[in-house]
Amino acid sequence: MKYIAIFSVLAVVGVFVNLVHESKMLSYLSSDPTACINCHTMITHFATWQHSSHRNRATCVDCHLPRDSFVNKMLAKSRDGYNHSVAMTFKTYGNNLRISNDAAKRIQDNCISCHREVVSQMLANSALYQKVADSTVQMGRRCWECHRGLPHGTMRNITATQNNFTVKVL
């Protein structure tokens, strides 16, 4: 029995190492956008971003993860990673992915952090005069309610890039 136990421990280690390899687990520690297209669900988002004005300036994580502290960034990454893995494994996602309030807040914060110069007056105005319509984000309105095409275009259904082949990294 002792040998069977040793063998089964080795098997667990082996399967785990293989799992790390198969799932490209370590790639998720990087901030490389191609890690996001390990799964096909992000192809549309990657392809549209790749053809957008943001491609040379901001990668996926620059907008989608909080940038205020390393701890927050890693916590958000782990939380998203867990949710995405569950959705991917049990196929609980639909063709139209919608952003969560939590993620919307992070993105809005990041928009403002880069474009602070441009929106400083709007920030001041919203604090002084505007009635806050959407309490989940700064300023009370999401930037992309007006800037609708940025950066993923207005069509971002995950079947919208069939026959596109643009996931070849430029």
Added chain:
Amino acid sequence: MKKPTIVFILCVLALVPMVLLTISIRENKAEQQAINAVPAISDSETRSSEWGKYYPRQYDTYMQTRKSDKIEDVLKEDPALIVLWAGYGFSKDYNKPRGHYYALEDNINTLRTGAPVDAATGPMPTACWTCKSPDVGRLTKRDGELEFFTGKWAKYGDEVANSIGCGDCHDGTTMKLNVNRDFLKRALDAEGSLKAADATHQDMRTLVCAQCHAEYYFKKTEWEDKGEKKVAQVVTFPWANGMSAENIEAYYDDINFVDWTHQLSKAPMLKAQHPGYETFVTGVHSRNNLSCADCHMPYVREGAVKYSNHKIGSPLDDIANTCLNCHSGTEKEFKAVVARKLERKNELSLLASDILAKAHLEAAKAWELGATEEEMKPALQDIRHGQWRWDYAVASHGGFFHAPEETLRVLGGAINKGQDARLKLRIILAKHNAADYVAPDFSTKEKAQAVIGLPFEKLVEEKKSFLNSLRQEWIKQSEAKGVYDPESRKDMVLKTSYN
């Protein structure tokens, strides 16, 4: 329970979900790979419809080039050209280019390619297929470049079956832009300012076009095929001295190259093909690092997909997505600016062709009156240079826009050379008591054909019998060989200047 048993049970409990997860990940990865795969298309696949199965948007827009189907007879517009090209194919038939979809069809239908009756009859060499079809790349690989350039045009009539298409610009396995005509690489290396190996993706978006939209001549090259001596007529770009009209003129003069001896004036003539690339690089758009594709293949958005429009044609058809990407202004203003550029070019071009045609006719008169070769030589050399420059300036069709300053400068040179020739000829005519000689009228296509004695009706008869016999054989044979998709010629009607 004993300790090892507990360890064993724990391990099994951990293993089961991990193995299931691994299986799930592998399934997802296979799905991802299938979705992301770049379809591998065989290197020898020349049927654009096969590529179109994987690239429907590019293919659909490419097929739209069939809408550019109007025949515009240049010889009718300016009958002086019939005189300029007397004794050469272009005096028989010359139309403005139609869409890429028709490139092969028009090459086969023009009176210039004549009426061969079998694989060995002329008048043109195989090289005349070079820019018409992706089959050329396939045949060059299969038979070797020298064999491809040996023999008569009709030799490959049943092999060259698809008009300019996907395989002319793309590598089938990677879909990257690809120059498959080696003569362009050799010319770039000889010229030196952009070595073929140094070309960036942006350069390639011009160079794939430059494979064909450039000046060339057929360089006679002797070679040995299994002990048998053969002469190939290899398409060669005369760029070794540079790409300007004067550089290329010097190149041809140095090797005493003559396209044909003029039927009337006996001048040793040059025919400019379509120096589109050579003139484009002098223009302001090229100097700002724009490529052909930037204006002729603007990006299109369709839902979440962005791709380049393969309906290659005039950017003026889509000013909003071409000019206006960089410039401000209205479509109307742009059309007016370009129209004015064309008017300026036409004004000088018509002047030059009229002067040069008269020079040819005056030279013919001088010969008739007994002028000697020695007397005539300087004037004939002026005619050669003058007509070369005029042709270089106008033959690319787009030069007036791509490089307006260069086009007008070269036309100025053409007019000057032409008038020089006429001055010299007038002295010769005066010596032979014909100082007041007036060249015959060539103001219509018919009059000009009569002036050079062109047997037009006969040429048309011969061509029609070729189109009804050997041409039909070619279509059947290429279909039998499987190199040709009958769908690609669906609803095609015969459109020429003579039917």
